[in-house]
Amino acid sequence: MISRRGYSRILLGFAPTLLASVIAVAQTQPGGGQPQTNQPTTAAPGTTTAPGTPGTSMGDMASENNQQLQSMADQSFVKKALEGGAAEVQLGQLAQQKSQSNDVKQFGQKMVEDHTQLGDQMKPIAKRLNVKQPTDVSKKDRELIARLQGLSGDQFDQAYIQAMVKDHKQDLSEFKDEAQTTQNPSIKQAAQQGAQVIAQHLQMIEQIAQDHNMPDGKVAKTAASL
Secondary structure (H helix, E strand, C coil): CCCHHHHHHHHHHHHHHHHHHHHHHHHCCHHHHCCCCCCCCCCCCCCCECCCCCCCEHHHHHHHHHHHHHHHHHHHHHHHHHHHHHHHHHHHHHHHHHCCCHHHHHHHHHHHHHHHHHHHHHHHHHHHCCCCCCCCCCHHHHHHHHHHHCCCHHHHHHHHHHHHHHHHHHHHHHHHHHHHHCCCHHHHHHHHHHHHHHHHHHHHHHHHHHHCCCCHHHHHHHHCCC
């Protein structure tokens, strides 16, 4: 039988071995026995992480917002271009019916042909952008068409020429702006081509205005009231 003193000596002899075993077991556990701490995620210098969207910086959000705004601007341009083109076709048809001047009639015919073609080019783009094709012209153009329908002869020619000068100056500016700002290759190409055609129309109608004794100053002053 082992005495109390001998038992104590045996325990003291095993103590270093037991302690070493405990340490070894602890080191085999995940994390090496070290307490786990949640390290905060730090964003790259100069960026701010948006709540709930890890890795999304304010710069990314601004870029996404700009893309959405540009997409809305593209859709608005396409819709307005289709409406305006349809109005030019109707006004051109009206000019062929009511004008007594060959140059105005010919210009009206060119409006029908060119704007029909521009509209056909724009329709597939509108479909890809989910832009519904307009079924009617704008309220402003409806009022202009109604007013011109009540005129004839020289009065019609004067009013039609004035309207065409004003419309084509505005359209040219809008098509050029869209060609410069859009990031959509199809819209950019359509806007550039449209701007070239509209610039030719503007040159033609300004020459017609001069031939009808309507100097630029008179045209601009009268067109502003349309």
